[in-house]
Amino acid sequence: MKLKRILAIALTAMMLITAFPVTIIAQAAGTVADSVGATPAATTVKLSTPSVTLKPNLVDGGLTFIINDPNTAGVASYTLQLYTAGGSLVKTYDNLLTTEGTIELGSTISIGTLYMARVKAEAKSSTVGGITYIDSEYSAYSAEAVATGVATSLLIYSQPTKLAYVIGSELDLSGLKVKLYYEDETGKEYNSVIPLSLFDTYGITTSPAHGTKITSSLIGTKITVYAGNVSAQTNAITLANTSLETPSITLATNTTSGGLSYTITDKNSPSAVSKYVIYIYSTSNTQSPVYTYETKSKTGVINTSAEIVGGQSYVARVKAVASAANEADSELSALSNSAVAASSIKSISIVQPYDTDYRVGSRLNLYDLCVIVTYLDNTAVQVWYEGFYKYGITVSLENGIILTPDYNGRYVIISCGSITTSFKLSVASSGGAGLSVSDITIENMPDATVYEVGDYIDYTGLVVKLSFYEGINQKYTPITVAYSDFNKYGITLSLPTSTKLTAEHKSVTVGCTGCTDATSATTKFDIKVVKSEDVITKIEIADLPKKLYYDIGDKLDLSGLVVNLTYRDGRKITGVSYVNLSTYDIKATPAHNEMLAAGTKKVTLSFGKKASASFTIYVGDLYVTNIKVKAKPTKTVYTEGETLNLSGLVVTLTYINGTTLDVPFADFSKHDIKWDKDRVLTPNDTVAYVWVGTFVEGSTDNVYTTIPITVKPKEVTSIAIVTQPKLSYYSGDTLDLSKLTIKIKYADRSSITVSYKDFKSYGIKTSLEDGIVLSKSTHNGQTIAITYRNITVNTNKLSVVNREVKSIAIISSINIEYYIGDNLDLSGLIVKLTYDNGNTVTVPFSKFGEYEIKTSIPHGKALTSSDNYKSVIISCGSAKQYTEPLIVKYRTLVGLKIGAASTHRTVYRAGERFDSDKLVLTASYSDGSTKRLSGADIVVSPIAALNESNKYVTAYFTDPTGITMSVKIDIYVYAPKIYDVIIGWNNPFTDVKQSDWYYQYAAYMNCIGVMNGTSTTKFSPSESLTRGMFVTMLYRIAGSPSVTYKGIFKDVSKNDYYANAIEWAYSVGITTGTSATQFSPGMTLTREQMITFLYRFAKYYGYNVSDGTPLTKFPDAGKISAYALDAFKWAYSKGLINERDNGYLEPTNIATRAEAAKGLTIFHINYAR
DSSP states (O other): OOOOOOOOOOOOSSOOOBOOOEEEOTTOOOOOOOOOOOOOOSEEEEOOOOEEEEEEOTTTSBEEEEEEOOOOSOEEEEEEEEEETTSOEEEEEEEEOBSEEEEOOSSSSOTTOEEEEEEEEEEOSSOBTTEEEEOOOOOOOOOOEEOBOEEEEEEEEEOOSOOEEOTTSBOOOTTOEEEEEEEOTTOOEEEEEEEGGGTTTTTOEEESOTTOBOOGGGTTOEEEEEETTEEEEEEEOEEOSEEOOOOEEEEEEOTTTSBEEEEEEOOSOGGGEEEEEEEEEETTBOSSOSEEEEESOSEEEEOOOSSSOTTOEEEEEEEEEESSTTEEOOOOOOOOOOEEOBOOEEEEEEOSOOOOEEETTOBOOOTTOEEEEEETTSOEEEEEGGGGGGGTEEESSOTTOBOOGGGTTOEEEEEETTEEEEEEOEEESOOOBOOOEEEEEEEEOOSOOEEETTOBOOOTTOEEEEEEOOOTTOOOOOEEEEGGGTTTTTEEESSOTTOBOOTTOOEEEEEESSBSOTTTSOEEEEOEEEOGGGOEEEEEEEEOOSOOEEOTTOBOOOTTOEEEEEETTSOEEEEEEGGGGGGGTOEEESOTTOBOOSEEEEEEEEETTTEEEEEEEEESSOOEEEEEEEEOOSOOEEETTOBOOOTTOEEEEEETTSOEEEEEGGGGGGGTEEEOTTOBOOTTOOEEEEEESOOOTTOTTOEEEEEEOEEEOOOEEEEEEEEOOOOEEETTOBOOOTTOEEEEEETTSOEEEEEGGGHHHHTOEESSOTTOBOOHHHHTTOOOEEEETTEEEEOOOOEEEOOOEEEEEEEEOOOOEEETTOBOOOTTOEEEEEETTSOEEEEEGGGTTTTTOEESSOTTOBOOGGGTTOOOEEEETTEEEEOOOOEEEOOOEEEEEEOTTOOOOOEEETTOOOOOTTOOEEEEETTSOEEEEOGGGOEEEOOSOOOTTOOEEEEEEEOTTSOEEEEEEEOEEEOHHHHHHHTTOOOOOTTOOTTSTTHHHHHHHHHTTSOOOSSSSOOOTTSBOBHHHHHHHHHHHTTOOOOOOOOOSTTOOTTSTTHHHHHHHHHTTSOOOSSSSOOOTTSBOBHHHHHHHHHHHHHHTTOOOOOOOOOTTSTTGGGSOGGGHHHHHHHHHTTSOOOOTTSOOOTTSBOBHHHHHHHHHHHHHHTOO
16 A cells, blocks of 8 residues: 655745645644734735645545646645535645645545535735735635545446447547446555546546547557556447438527527438537638537527527537447538527626726726626626637727727627627726737738838738736736737837838838837837849749648648749749748748648748749548549440550549549549559459559448449450369368469450469359368369350369378467356367378368367356366367366456345334345456345344444345455434334425435424425425424424414414414413514524423423533533523433534524424424323
């Protein structure tokens, strides 16, 4: 087991946050005091809230935390709180001086339990740079993570549903489950079956990842699953046999509830489709989807969201996902019609302080703008300006523009769909708001930087990036500005477009107005101005680059590129290599070594705007998916014996991205297109094949087309054997026709000699196939008939004799490891027989009978323990061979769980014993098999009578090898008086579960008619109840005695449901009201009022209520009202009320219905008459 790591932290006068990992020992909670005194400062700043990520630690066990802190100053330490996934605080870790660390397993951190965390930054007590910092707020809760042990083994429990794909589709790991084995700090082993949906929770990753695009390089690859230092692999990814037909989709505006409605048309069988995946695109960008939606329905609604914005227009594509593992998903459909999403937004409001008062010439600052968007279902979301785009929120003015007097009084309109709000600008001679430019950089150079003397400069294509000074804890995203918007953003250029260029013009300076530092907020780029005779007027590509096809992410490689240049004065320069392009001021767009994005790209070589040339490259998996004939070859009719001639043929190549290219026959070699070059044609040839890349016989990956041809036969007059095949063999040899050659004579007196390897293309048949195994009894003395166009000739006779087997060698062995009860598998056994002449033959098990080979243990025999360490004897005549000894063993028990067929009891009366008669367990073994266990197979503990403290029993199973495993079985044990009442209760309440602590009390109260719920389906355990309600419950417990209404309290009328109960309670001394004339029936009942009523009720029945328990151990005992103190002591001692989870009594806080049910139940059992 791992050693626990303890980090000793020493504080100096200046407490520094480090990035070194720390291990938190769950059993120890040390605290560290900060002794640095606080110094008053003029400025107080609240620290920004950090965030925390919680991850399983499968390497060392426990959990790992990572704190992400945006603060750059003022932080002394962190406080991290660890919670269960249910929200219960487990532990607080104070004074953390690290942003990464490990929380180890221990008494408070349990293996297999889900946890979440939150964090806050603690401020330094001294000022920093004249600023006094105060603690941040606590962060939001992190995502849940499970505390694990050290991963020791990982098995694939179930394979992904789909492993067969077509190229270009996405990897879908749905259905993948793994079995993870891990151990705690004591060495005790645990295991969990983990589906794909929980991989992140358990810290499990895969390579390749879910959603990865399938390329040819992934075919045959296994998916590796990683958990800590262990891993496992799935079966390999394969090419799909077939793929689904492509469905289509139409969109419409959904005016009923907002958003879009869709209809899918699909010709595929419903059973062949597991689901549809819909991709929604903005009509302005149909390349990247803004939203992805999965559904099993062909019609439905896609609601508005951050991605689907009311008032905006969208289109869609859809694909069908295959149900069968060996069938591929459909292709993506074509784009649908466009439709406008109906708005489901109720309102949008500005909620954050923002800048409205500006000085003329300052820059508009929208970074601090924040709005709340409220939807029709009353859900709301707060959105800052930099996240507006995610929610489709637009602003009528651009951030960072220069404000002129014309903007004074103008409204800035904020829109989300058809819903808007606004604020008014004030632009005057004074005002403090606005952005200050800190830096300006060139984002994209102009299209042209080379000019001729006398030209005017052209800034088309120029893009700059403006960065701004940031306030404390503010980080502004830079703004990118194209040349067309330079005036709006106050961007200046040192050379106006009206300037005629001379050779002295070398560079252009880019600056801006409204810059804090005019020197730093400038940049420049170089230009070149040449004389007329030095202008290149023509660029010709002599040789293309060696590489035209790229993978996504590759860099452009111009190696091999050669160009010829022509100048205006007639000069020519030839053979200019790509490395010398810059010497001649030739610009390549994109540039050599520039990263390439997917698609068909044009590479342009330019000399300013005076001359250019281009060529095409292909980036990504742009392999050819289809080839079709566009123009037939000139010759399609041949006479037998002629060779194929494809002159005139033009084909169209289709690439995976949908682009096409027409290629004439003369250019086939440039595009890796191949054909049957120099092929001699026969009458059997009806088509000529043209293919891309390598043609693999029988492969479904071949990309090819065919051209119909006609080959007119010549009349055959005779055929004759030129060379006989091999004719002498021994039994077991294979027929060899490779030397067989015949001559075909035609009526035109021509002839052709055909060797056996070409028989198939000529349609020549043989009565015995090459390669068949020969035997003396069948083939000795037989001839082989050769037939061509109804003319037959026979070979000489075969000679086949037997040989003696001298030895047997095992070529491919058998599986030798089995479990008892498995069947012996000899199917993979292959042996080599060596005959007396030294010849050999390899014989698979399927042909053992043909060669009279026998085995001492028959194939398929169910193995027993007596077969352990026996060898299988293989014999043929007197020759023998032995396999390795068989290992026949018991299966290894690896898991135990409650079986699906188990109908055991879970509810018991205290004093009963656990009933295991109907308990069924399932044992799992290392080979993946399972066994049903019941009855005498199972031992249960405890066997003694059950009491209310028993929350579970443990069932044990010991296999024949002595391995014992156990499983906990949850049970519910109730006191006899409660059990006898609630057994058989038909629970009507959806918010009362048997595992809830208040279940028995809610059931008891409901069974005796005291509490009936807040509705037919809700008990509302956490809700409060009024004084009138509670007194009515007491009245019911008393048997609802008859009373006479006297109108003692003015706020209780005769017709009120609680009138009789209050009259009764007053008459027996349970209540005196909140005043002499007021009972306050609608007032929320407090905890001290509740137990006071019960206390007086007990006194009314004549019980001694003076034996209370002192409450001084509780911090808030002093808050108990004087009238309720004795009652609280008594009630606490009798279990009618307890402290709350936080350790406080909270006497004046409201009493919940669950607490009332508990108090009333215990009172009814022990005091009611």
